[in-house]
Each structure stands twice: as structure tokens, then as C-alpha cells.
Amino acid sequence: MGEKILEIRHLSKNFGTNHVLRDIDFTVDKGDVISIIGASGSGKSTLLRCINLLETPTSGEILYHGQNVVGRSVNAAAYRSHVGMVFQSFNLFNNMTVLENCMVGQIKVLKKHKEEARAHAMEYLEKVGMAPYINAKPRQISGGQKQRVAIARALAMDPEVLLFDEPTSALDPEMVGEVLSVMQTLANEGMTMLVVTHEMAFARDVSTRVVYMNQGVICEEGPPSEVFGNPRRQETRDFLARFRKN
Amino acid sequence: MERLVQLGADMAKLWERCGGDYLNGMKNTLILALVATAIGCLIGLICGILQTIPHSKNDPPVKRFFLALIRAVVRVYVEVFRGTPMVLQAVFLYYGLPYFTNNSVKFDNIWLAAILVVSINTGAYMAESVRGGIISIDPGQTEGAKAIGMTHVQTMLNVILPQAIRNIMPQIGNNFIINVKDSSVMFIISFTEFFAVHRAAVGQTYLYFPSATIEMIGYLTMTLIASLILRWMEKRMDGDSSYDLVQVDPLTMTAGTYSHPDRGTPFDERSKENREKVRQELKFGRNRGDR
Numbered sequence: 374m375g376e377k378i379l380e381i382r383h384l385s386k387n388f389g390t391n392h393v394l395r396d397i398d399f400t401v402d403k404g405d406v407i408s409i410i411g412a413s414g415s416g417k418s419t420l421l422r423c424i425n426l427l428e429t430p431t432s433g434e435i436l437y438h439g440q441n442v443v444g445r446s447v448n449a450a451a452y453r454s455h456v457g458m459v460f461q462s463f464n465l466f467n468n469m470t471v472l473e474n475c476m477v478g479q480i481k482v483l484k485k486h487k488e489e490a491r492a493h494a495m496e497y498l499e500k501v502g503m504a505p506y507i508n509a510k511p512r513q514i515s516g517g518q519k520q521r522v523a524i525a526r527a528l529a530m531d532p533e534v535l536l537f538d539e540p541t542s543a544l545d546p547e548m549v550g551e552v553l554s555v556m557q558t559l560a561n562e563g564m565t566m567l568v569v570t571h572e573m574a575f576a577r578d579v580s581t582r583v584v585y586m587n588q589g590v591i592c593e594e595g596p597p598s599e600v601f602g603n604p605r606r607q608e609t610r611d612f613l614a615r616f617r618k619n
Numbered sequence: 620m621e622r623l624v625q626l627g628a629d630m631a632k633l634w635e636r637c638g639g640d641y642l643n644g645m646k647n648t649l650i651l652a653l654v655a656t657a658i659g660c661l662i663g664l665i666c667g668i669l670q671t672i673p674h675s676k677n678d679p680p681v682k683r684f685f686l687a688l689i690r691a692v693v694r695v696y697v698e699v700f701r702g703t704p705m706v707l708q709a710v711f712l713y714y715g716l717p718y719f720t721n722n723s724v725k726f727d728n729i730w731l732a733a734i735l736v737v738s739i740n741t742g743a744y745m746a747e748s749v750r751g752g753i754i755s756i757d758p759g760q761t762e763g764a765k766a767i768g769m770t771h772v773q774t775m776l777n778v779i780l781p782q783a784i785r786n787i788m789p790q791i792g793n794n795f796i797i798n799v800k801d802s803s804v805m806f807i808i809s810f811t812e813f814f815a816v817h818r819a820a821v822g823q824t825y826l827y828f829p830s831a832t833i834e835m836i837g838y839l840t841m842t843l844i845a846s847l848i849l850r851w852m853e854k855r856m857d858g859d860s861s862y863d864l865v866q867v868d869p870l871t872m873t874a875g876t877y878s879h880p881d882r883g884t885p886f887d888e889r890s891k892e893n894r895e896k897v898r899q900e901l902k903f904g905r906n907r908g909d910r
């Protein structure tokens with residue numbers, strides 16, 4: 374067990390009368406690779422967005438190294454710079470080149486010098502195999518390439534945790550592999566990751582822990598061998614059975 | 620045909636007599652339109668930015684009050700100046716101010732008054748265009764910026780505004796061309812722009828139609844050139860449609876990513892570590908526990 378980075382306590386989120394998340398409790402330790410699986414609308418993405426404060430939780434606490442980050446008095450921007458996020462729709466800045474995308478956060482948020490930021494950005498672009506494309510604009514590269522740049526952009530901020538919100542769902546099948554292999558490399562290097570995914574193979578083979586969500590609650594949680602090999606709950610079995618069929 | 624020849628002759632006569640005046644009028648019109656459009660865009664930009672400051676129910680009451688106040692003020696400004704004719708605004712500003720203040724506040728400089736009226740008017744139109752430009756940017760851009768820890772101001776300056784301004788360029792061009800033409804109503808405060816020259820020339824020569832033709836050609840020339848310049852600017856803002864692949868990046872070489880065999884990333888197929896790992900994997904199968 375590593376050091377506790379995030380601790381989520383009794384987290385709930387309502388959109389009007391729709392209870393999207395109900396009393397979520399779980400912790401993220403250093404080095405964890407947690408896959409969050411579940412049907413569409415089960416609250417996976419909302420949970421991730423709450424953790425990054427893109428959505429304000431209705432109630433509950435999110436402790437980051439023991440400090441609550443939910444509430445008015447918290448500097449959300451400073452917290453977010455430690456918790457990176459990769460989106461389903463990439464969200465690269467369209468007005469910047471690939472390299473600038475990876476530098477702007479370091480320069481504006483971390484107040485690094487341009488040269489330093491450039492070297493750091495290049496290091497990660499190299500890692501995701503996008504170094505040859507540093508002068509391209511996001512509209513000029515493919516979806517898989519965009520997502521790899523988005524990962525490099527998040528990594529360049531040196532986050533403690535990286536959140537992935539269905540990173541491969543918007544990609545053509547042949548591009549899924551390139552993104553997953555980057556993510557696998559990160560996992561192998563000990564990056565702490567929280568991945569909302571429909572890629573069951575990734576959840577099974579790469580993650581250290583799998584969380585199955587159903588209708589806004591954590592239905593089952595455990596090591597992949599247990600959740601996939603011997604699910605305790607009927608809901609989990611039904612959900613996984615749908616994937617086996619295909 | 621005869622008529623056209625006659626028209627040409629009259630125009631030549633007019634140009635000989637008042638050509639300098641026409642050119643001077645065109646110069647004044649262009650300066651007024653340029654300066655007023657620039658200031659108007661600035662006003663519009665400020666209003667648009669103020670209107671799109673995010674607000675939520677969880678903000679402290681003081682902040683909410685001020686934001687609501689700002690939005691109300693901007694709204695009134697836009698509705699009033701967009702909803703009344705510029706001629707009347709000029710009258711109110713130029714003649715109304717001295718009238719209400721017993722001549723203690725008045726414009727000594729006619730340029731200042733004209734620029735003020737046209738700028739305020741343009742600003743009212745641009746405020747809505749800028750707001751539209753800002754809200755038309757995909758919310759994902761804001762989320763992407765927030766996710767790397769940018770504040771609202773940083774997000775606006777670095778991500779949203781550069782894209783929004785590109786999108787409202789056609790609107791800026793629209794307003795500039797409208798200003799070139801509509802500044803003609805500034806004759807009401809005896810500003811000598813292009814159209815005022817026409818009135819003066821006709822007064823002297825009674826060649827009404829030839830003068831109007833010169834005006835037509837003059838306005839069309841100005842607006843066509845403006846259109847061309849704007850198109851060119853938009854193209855430049857879009858940047859090159861192609862890009863160069865950087866095969867060898869000098870910086871990564873000096874950073875040593877590849878130069879040292881033991882320091883390569885696992886992604887680097889040339890790295891010793893990775894080769895060793897692949898060899899092991901082939902031999903014993905993939906090791907899931909290694910991290």
C-alpha cells in the first residue's frame with residue numbers, strides 16, 4: 374500500500390432530481406491504476422469530473438493528501454494542476470500547435486521558463502511518439518494522435534494523478550491500440566491513474582484495481598482477477614456477460 | 620451614350636475643381652472609420668468578456684451582486700445604443716451636452732465627438748458579436764484549460780479569446796465597412812467626411828448627379844479595398860494549412876533521450892531496457908505485476 378493521494382468520502386452528485394452519484398467512497402493510493410467500468414449513465418464520467426472539480430459535488434468530501442478540496446475556500450486551479458485529466462474529446466487547444474499545447478500550462482500555471490517548458494514537453498511528446506508532429510495544429514492530426522498529445526499535455530504538468538475519461542471511446546478502432554499502449558507504458562512506470570473505460574482487456578490486464586459502478590453507486594471493487602474472474606455481485610456478472618458475448 | 624459622355628465630362632470638371640476636397644473627405648472618413656472601429660472593438664471586447672464571466676449559485680453574494688450589476692449595465696448600454704439612430708446619438712452628445720450643462724461641458728474638438736459617437740455605437744454592436752464569439756467556442760476548450768490548472772483569466776487570454784477573435788473577424792470587417800458608410804451621418808455635427816464634401820461641392824457647382832457618382836465610386840473603392848485587406852488578414856490568422864514534420868529535433872538530442880542507451884524510455888525501441896523486457900516477455904510471457 375502506497376501513500377494515500379485521494380480519498381473520496383460520501384460523495385454525491387445530483388443534477389436536479391437525478392441522483393447521478395450516491396454516497397461514493399473510495400481511495401486512490403500512489404501507484405494505483407484503477408479502472409472504472411460500468412454501463413453508460415452509471416455515473417463513471419461524473420465521478421471523474423467531480424474528482425477534478427469540473428462538476429461541483431452536491432455533498433461529500435474529496436481529500437487530497439488529507440485536505441478537503443470541495444468548497445469555496447479552495448483554489449480549484451491549483452488543485453487541478455496536480456490532478457491531470459484526459460478527455461474523451463481530447464480538448465486540445467485549437468489555436469496552438471502540438472508543442473504549444475504541451476507548453477502553455479507549464480508556462481502560465483507552473484511559471485516555468487520557455488526553454489525549460491519546451492524541453493519538458495518534448496520529453497513527453499517523445500514518449501507518446503508525437504515528437505515529429507510538434508508543429509502541427511490539432512486539426513491536422515488524427516484522433517489517436519490528438520489523444521496522445523492530450524496525454525503528453527497532461528503529463529507535462531507532472532501531475533500526481535492522471536484521470537482518463539473514456540480516452541479511447543471517440544477513436545476509430547485502429548487508433549485505440551496506440552493510445553492504450555501509451556497508457557500501459559505509463560501504468561508500468563508507476564503513474565497513478567484513474568481510468569474510466571469500456572476497454573475490458575485494458576481493465577483486466579493493466580489495472581491494479583477495478584471499480585464496477587452501477588446506477589450511481591460502487592457496486593463492486595477489487596483486484597481485476599477477482600472482479601473479472603469471480604464477481605461477487607449478480608449485477609457485475611450480468612454486465613460482464615454482455616462483454617463476453619461480443 | 621451621350622448622357623454618359625456628358626456625365627464623364629461633368630465629373631472631370633468637378634474633380635478639377637474639388638478633387639482635393641474629395642480626397643480629403645475620403646481621408647477623414649477612413650481615419651474616423653478606422654479609429655472608431657478599433658475603439659469600438661475594444662469596447663465590445665471588454666463588454667463581451669464581462670458578460671461571459673462565469674457565475675454560479677455557490678459564489679459569495681458580493682461577487683454575485685457585482686456580476687449581476689455589470690451584466691445589467693452592459694445590457695442597458697447595448698440596447699440603448701443599438702436601438703437608436705447614430706444621427707440622434709451625435710445630436711444628443713454634441714448639442715445635448717452643452718444644452719443640459721449650460722455650455723460648461725461641450726466638445727471643442729469635432730473629431731473627438733465624431734470618434735466618440737461612432738465608437739460607442741460600434742461597441743454596442745461588437746459587444747454582442749464578441750459574446751457570441753466567446754460562447755461559440757466549444758466548452759471542451761475551457762475544460763481542457765481548467766484541467767491543467769488554468770484560471771478563468773488565463774483560459775480566456777490564452778485559449779478562448781484567440782479563437783473567438785478569429786471567429787468574429789468577419790463581424791469586425793462588417794462593422795468597419797458599415798462605419799465607412801454610416802459615418803456620413805456625422806455631417807449633422809459638421810464633420811467634414813466624404814459625404815459632407817459632396818454637399819459642399821453640389822452647393823458650389825449644382826452638378827448633383829456627377830458628384831453623387833464620384834461619391835459612389837469613392838465609397839465602393841474604400842469598402843472593396845477594406846474587404847480585400849480583411850480577407851487577407853483572416854487567411855493569415857488561419858495560418859498555414861501544411862506543417863513540417865520534425866524528423867530530428869535538436870532539443871531532444873541535447874536532453875539525452877536517445878543519446879544514452881540506458882536512459883531511453885520504454886517506448887524507445889532502441890533502449891536496452893526495452894529490448895531486454897521484450898526478450899524476457901517472449902521467453903516467459905508478459906509479467907503483469909511489474910510496476
